[in-house]
Amino acid sequence: MKKNEERIKAYNKYVSAKVPKTKPWPTLFNSFWVGGVICLIGQGINDLILFLVPNISEQSAWAYTLIALIFIAAFLTGIGVYDKIGKFAGGGSIVPITGFSNSITSPSIEFKSEGIIYGICVKMFTIAGPVIVFGVISSALVGLIYYIIYLFI
């Protein structure tokens, strides 16, 4: 029995020695500048749309910008580049809308071998599902509060 405990201890020590340690400072710096650059690209696309189509509404211009970013991120995920950026930048690649796109495209491609319905379509929402659920519920809650406020004024 005691021998078994010693083995577990030794194993845990072995595992913690093998787990790659992420150094906090470089990843913080990388997430900062990669995230900033992704936002700059978004601002560039938005300004370009406003320049090319001057009478577009601000809201539609943002919608096109986000769709363009989602397209770029889905493509980069497809050719395997986005995962490399993710390994390098961490939060810098997860937090922008491109990370949301990556979280949908990446499992779709990975589970393609399980078929179109049970592979692509089901696994597509492994990460995006909770995001949409919490987003819809929390915004509906906000809507309810505003509805009650409007009832009284």
Add this chain to the structure above:
Amino acid sequence: MEMFLDYLWVFLIGGLVCMIGQILIITTNITSARILVTFVIVGVFLEAIGVFDYISAFAGAGINVPIIGFGASLAKGTIGAVKSQGLLGIFTGGLTATAGGIAAAIIFAFIFALIFRSHTKK
């Protein structure tokens, strides 16, 4: 010069938001799904209390491109629809405002999943 300053704000705020995400990852070992959920709720909250538009005015894409912007447009859509349609707006507003982004993500993911194969992770 003014344009340079605008872009500087975009870079600084966007980078800062992403770095906060990375700080959460380092300190709490949080998964990426939880990061996205947290930031969407933050976005909904910022829009609900009316702060988001003030940040958006000078940060532009720096706050709209992070998933916070997605949460904010969910809340903005819901609030606007409640104003114009009443009770029904609670159910229709959020997804109407974000339909473009969600549909684009689904459509492009499906197409690229059909085209590309998974890359073996090294």
